[in-house]
Amino acid sequence: MFSDILFLSSSSLIIASCVLMMWTKNLMHSCVYLLGVLIGIAGLYLTLGADFVAATQVMVYVGGVVILMLFAVMLTGGKDFQSRSQKILGLLPLMGSKYTFMWGSATAMVFGFCQIYFFRHLFFELKVQETTSNQYAPTIEKIGELLITDHVVAFEISSVLLLGALVGAAIIARPRKERPAFLEPDHHDDHGEDHH
Amino acid sequence: MITLKAYLFISLVLFVTGLVIIISRKNIVAILLGIELILNSAALNFVAYSKYTAVNLDGHVFALFIIVIAAAEAAVGLAIVIRFFQVKESVHIDEASDLREELTR
Numbered sequence: 001m002f003s004d005i006l007f008l009s010s011s012s013l014i015i016a017s018c019v020l021m022m023w024t025k026n027l028m029h030s031c032v033y034l035l036g037v038l039i040g041i042a043g044l045y046l047t048l049g050a051d052f053v054a055a056t057q058v059m060v061y062v063g064g065v066v067i068l069m070l071f072a073v074m075l076t077g078g079k080d081f082q083s084r085s086q087k088i089l090g091l092l093p094l095m096g097s098k099y100t101f102m103w104g105s106a107t108a109m110v111f112g113f114c115q116i117y118f119f120r121h122l123f124f125e126l127k128v129q130e131t132t133s134n135q136y137a138p139t140i141e142k143i144g145e146l147l148i149t150d151h152v153v154a155f156e157i158s159s160v161l162l163l164g165a166l167v168g169a170a171i172i173a174r175p176r177k178e179r180p181a182f183l184e185p186d187h188h189d190d191h192g193e194d195h196h
Numbered sequence: 197m198i199t200l201k202a203y204l205f206i207s208l209v210l211f212v213t214g215l216v217i218i219i220s221r222k223n224i225v226a227i228l229l230g231i232e233l234i235l236n237s238a239a240l241n242f243v244a245y246s247k248y249t250a251v252n253l254d255g256h257v258f259a260l261f262i263i264v265i266a267a268a269e270a271a272v273g274l275a276i277v278i279r280f281f282q283v284k285e286s287v288h289i290d291e292a293s294d295l296r297e298e299l300t301r
Contacts, residue, residue, distance in 0.1 A: 007198050011206050018213040018233070027226055034229055037210070041236050044206065045259075047198065048247045053239075053259045060263050065232065065270045072225050072274040076281040104220030108212045115208065142253050143260070151257050158264045165268035169275035175282065 003047045010043030031069050038062055049136040052143055203244035210237035224277050224287045228270065235266045 017036035024030050038061040045054035147155050214233030221227055239259040246255025277287060284291050 004198065007202070011202070014206060015209055018209055021229070021233075022213055022216055022220075027223055030226060030229060034232065037233065038236065041210075041240055044203065044240060045243055048203070048243050050243045050247070050256050050259070053243055053256050053263075056260060056263055060267050061232075065267060068270055068274050069225060069229065072228075072277055075278055076225065076287045100220040100222065104216040104218075107219055108216045111215060112208065112212050115211075139253055139256060143256055146253055146257050147260075150254075151261075154261060158261055162264060162268055165272050169271040172272070173275035173278045 006043055007047045010040040010047070013037075013043070014040035027073050028070070031066060031073060034069070035062060035066050038066065050139060051136075052140045200244055200248045203240060207237040207240045207244070210234070210240065222289050224280070224289055224292070225274070227289065228273050228277070231273075232266060232270065235262055235269075238262060 014037055017033045017040065021030050021033040021037065024033065038057065042054045042057040042062075045051075045057060210233050214230040214237065217230030217233065218227050221230070239262040242255040242258045242262070244255075246253060280292065281287055
């Protein structure tokens with residue numbers, strides 16, 4: 001009963017946030033709607049009995065990725081992340097136009113139809129042996145055992161991947177300015193003594 | 197009783213939304229938002245199948261790896277976006293046509 005209520009509220013939050021995220025023109029609002037989508041997915045993980053995955057989802061996405069996205073929007077958008085007119089749309093770093101939304105919607109409808117058609121045995125005549133046990137058990141201990149026994153290679157590789165990604169991000173995003181003035185030999189001698 | 201089809205439908209909605217955002221938006225940060233939605237739909241599918249087939253908890257582990265890889269992708273992608281903005285003074289996707297910055301300006 002409680003899981004039904006949680007499923008209904010989370011799925012309605014996800015669908016409403018998805019539609020608003022497609023609909024809005026403001027990238028800042030789009031990031032906030034992404035927050036709603038991610039919290040709804042964490043609620044769905046709770047209905048599936050995946051407590052550790054739900055907690056990780058909330059900590060990593062809501063605490064990290066969305067904040068990174070908001071930083072990137074504010075660092076790159078400035079005053080121009082909100083669209084004002086359709087005519088100067090090509091000149092500004094904006095969200096899209098009528099034509100791109102039209103093509104995107106057409107592609108999404110075609111793709112959704114094809115996906116439902118080709119995977120219709122999953123949607124309509126599902127043969128997966130569903131279990132009827134509705135009891136929830138804590139999963140952290142089993143996940144910990146799996147991470148150091150069956151998936152230990154992927155675990156170690158993901159740690160190396162995270163280290164490489166963070167170092168690479170710091171190297172890529174560092175500001176590359178020109179040489180500072182005190183390293184130039186000609187500027188140092190001229191302007192240093194005029195003020196005294 | 198919630199069935200597996202409901203989770204598959206939610207996952208389909210997430211995937212199609214991410215696809216629409218990737219195709220229709222012109223801002224690189226918005227395209228990264230769409231990629232996050234698609235990764236989340238894949239992780240939701242993993243956890244849903246792991247519950248309803250009840251073989252073991254491998255789906256949860258794969259969902260955790262998806263979250264790790266999405267975090268790494270977001271960090272590197274946003275670093276590239278910020279560097280791109282430093283060079284081009286724009287985050288429009290049509291401006292991204294060079295592999296290196298122009299030397300003659």
